[in-house]
Amino acid sequence: MRTKKQADRFTNGMALISEALILLQEAERGNVATPIGPYSNGYFALRALIRDRTDPSDEQQLQGAAYAVYGWMPTILKNADNLLPLSKFVVNLRDVSVVDARVIVSRVPVHELASLLFSVNKSVVGTSKLLHFLLPNLFPIWDSRIARLFGFRHASHNTAPAYLSYFELLHRWLDTDDSIPLELYAKMQMGAPEHDPLSRLRIIEYALFLSSVSRFGGDASESE
Template sequence: MKINLEELKQIIPNIKLEEDNSYLISYPYFINYFKLKDRLSKQDLICGVFMIYGWMPTILKNIDCTDIDKIVDLFNKAKSSDNILTEIEIENLKPFTNKSLVGLSKLLHFINPNVYPIWDSKICKYFFSNGFYSKIGNVSIYLEYVDAIKETIKFGLPNDFDNLREQLGYKITDVRLIELVIFLKPV
């Protein structure tokens, strides 16, 4: 999986940010909620998972808290490290977010926006136009996406990306910036 910066640069001028877009308005508040926490608790994670499901078209039906101490420890590991969780660790967290990798990626992103990009159907479709539904829940594909973003950021982003960052009116990480351009790509 590779991210084509030239293609993304062409997308940026066509992105129209709506001032009343609740998705964009809520973003810095979600980030700040987790940023203010030195260590995440069970309460923080349950509130967080309900926050991110406010961004999703499905409702949260199942939160598996069977091994909540392990879950809390894994989310705190994700919060405090620049190293991504392993595939097994991410798989172990999926039941907490309705068995959804999309929901989990959003929660991980808000917990550590420098490391974890958001993964959803629009992002997956960008990389896999055919059969993307069979790939959306695949943790190894998500980890390839994480690596692709990390590799892209390593060389720096062109100034075109700063223009979009300025339009938002709040700070976002390079991880979020790349994901946002892909997400907002006009269909």
């Protein structure tokens, strides 16, 4: 269950997204220096491996995808032994529209959804990254860098209610008519495979990550 305190952290979420997209646009124009480097490397390779070549109904393949995701993180994967419930969850979402998938997610009992979000390494962060690469238009990546923008500290972000509030916030933004400026959307497709663009969800998540690193400093690779 989400507490009022948790919900309040996201009250200014739309403004934070707007500011982050402006910063990203200025960075893409070369007007702002950014400290982000290796965090973005390998994104398309992982997306192709997991979204396109992983059968989520095969628990062993799903486990392999989890190990691949953790190769992109500073944390070692120690626990991915029971992914069958997550497998069933993803299979039910894979062949439906994002709108319908959001409805399905909203109807999953809270306790069940909370359990699913701790499937990988007992971490909402790790699970969110695996879910993102399986369904990049539906699940955003959640980590300590982005969470810090919303006032989370010291692993307090690693909860299902925090992630679900973030999930809802980003989709609420995407429901607006001009969620991402066309110029920025086009620039962010550089490096993307032809006819397989970077999702708008990923662009927003990336903008928030950049905003956090720019605001708080530190090593951009330390993201859990």
